[in-house]
Structure formats: structure tokens, C-alpha cells
Amino acid sequence: MMKLSAEERAAALKDLPAWRYDQERQAIVRQFQFADFQEAFAFMTRIALAAEKADHHPEWSNVWNKVDVALTTHSAGGLTVKDLDLAAIMDKAASA
Amino acid sequence: MMKLSAEERAAALKDLPAWRYDQERQAIVRQFQFADFQEAFAFMTRIALAAEKADHHPEWSNVWNKVDVALTTHSAGGLTVKDLDLAAIMDKAASA
Numbered sequence: 162m163m164k165l166s167a168e169e170r171a172a173a174l175k176d177l178p179a180w181r182y183d184q185e186r187q188a189i190v191r192q193f194q195f196a197d198f199q200e201a202f203a204f205m206t207r208i209a210l211a212a213e214k215a216d217h218h219p220e221w222s223n224v225w226n227k228v229d230v231a232l233t234t235h236s237a238g239g240l241t242v243k244d245l246d247l248a249a250i251m252d253k254a255a256s257a
Numbered sequence: 258m259m260k261l262s263a264e265e266r267a268a269a270l271k272d273l274p275a276w277r278y279d280q281e282r283q284a285i286v287r288q289f290q291f292a293d294f295q296e297a298f299a300f301m302t303r304i305a306l307a308a309e310k311a312d313h314h315p316e317w318s319n320v321w322n323k324v325d326v327a328l329t330t331h332s333a334g335g336l337t338v339k340d341l342d343l344a345a346i347m348d349k350a351a352s353a
Contacts (some may be wrong), residue, residue: 198314202305209298218294222318 164239180248182240184246187231187246188220189240189248194257195226204228207254208247219251260335269341276344278336284316284329285336285344289351291322300324303350304343313339315347 174180181188181256195201197236201223212218216239230251261269270276276285286351291297295317308314316327328340 182321198305198306198309202302202309204304206298211295212296213298218321220318220320222316 162234162237162241162243164234164237164241165245170240177245177248177252183231186231186233187239188231189244190229190231191251192249193228193230193251195228195255198225199230201226204251204254208251211250211254212247215243215247217247219247230247258330258337258339259335260330260333260337261341266336273344273348274308275348279327282327282329283335285326285340286325286327287344287347289324289326289347292349294321297322300347300350304347307346307350310342311339311343312331313343315343347349 170182174182174189177189180191182188183190193201193204193244195204205221205223205228217234221232222229232247233239234241234243266278269279270285273285276287278284279286289300291300301317301319301324304307304315313330316329318325328343329335330337330339
């Protein structure tokens with residue numbers, strides 16, 4: 162799994178407008194907000210299954226109705242296609 | 258729900274030796290570590306159900322096999338019995 166170049170990253174983020182690149186963490190980050198804890202955790206459960214299936218896991222935190230996510234690929238030392246894929250899955254799950 | 262006094266807090270933490278009090282957050286904090294992501298998320302799922310039932314929710318983050326938790330009662334401006342109860346439930350679930 163190859164780390165994306167800065168050009169590849171910029172192009173990919175155009176399709177993920179809700180995400181921003183965090184240079185320090187070498188990760189893409191986004192906050193999701195839901196109606197309440199139930200909705201937030203239902204989202205996390207869907208994503209947990211998808212993450213396990215892809216063998217690629219988010220770094221995330223949850224405070225009641227909010228879920229803060231950072232996606233990076235430690236083994237590649239930065240952002241890879243795996244992160245973009247999981248970000249797209251999350252966007253879809255959150256808007257469903 | 259009354260905020261615990263410093264004396265009550267100190268006494269309660271004797272029964273929760275894996276937790277420490279974070280003065281700045283006015284919360285008790287603990288890290289749980291599991292074999293892998295599946296085990297970590299299974300724990301989170303059990304706790305999510307317990308939290309929803311108690312209508313008292315953790316602040317928590319997860320990175321693969323680790324779950325970092327902070328418990329406080331915002332409406333009381335600090336630690337209450339609700340936090341101690343949830344901490345005990347977490348300890349039990351993690352050792353089960």
C-alpha cells in the first residue's frame with residue numbers, strides 16, 4: 162500500500178469535501194454529528210464492521226452525539242487509498 | 258445528581274484502582290487494552306448499551322486494540338456516583 166503523493170491527496174480530497182488533511186498527523190480528519198448517542202453509536206457499529214472487513218481501522222473518539230475520526234495508514238507512513246475508501250464508506254453511512 | 262466531595266472521590270477510587278482522577282477534566286480516566294480491534298469494539302458495544310440504559314455516556318476514543326475513557330458528569334460539573342457506577346461496569350466488562 163503506497164502513500165499518496167501530495168498531488169494525489171489533493172485530487173482525492175475534492176471527492177471528500179467534508180474531510181481535511183491534518184499535516185501533523187498525516188491523516189484526514191472529520192467530525193460527524195448525529196441526533197443523539199444511539200445514532201452516533203449505530204454509525205460506529207456499521208463502520209466497525211466495514212473496518213474489520215477491510216482490515217483498516219479508524220482512530221476515533223466519541224462524545225455523546227459526536228464522532229471525531231482520523232484516518233491514516235501507519236504502515237505506509239501517511240495517507241493511502243485505504244483511507245480514502247474508508248472515508249467514503251463513512252460519508253455514505255452518515256448520510257444514509 | 259450531586260458532585261462528589263474530594264473525600265468521597267478519594268474513598269471511591271480505592272475501589273477503582275485502575276482509574277485515576279484527572280483534575281483538569283474533572284474526570285476519572287482509564288485506558289483499556291484488548292487483543293485486537295474486534296475485542297475492543299465488542300467491549301465498546303457492551304458499554305454503549307449499558308450507557309444508554311443508564312442515560313450516562315462515556316467520553317472515549319479507540320485506536321485499534323485500545324480504548325481510552327474519561328468519565329465525568331457535565332450537568333454536575335464534576336464526578337458523581339453515575340461515573341463510579343459506569344467505571345465499575347467497564348471494569349467488569351473488560352475482565353469478563
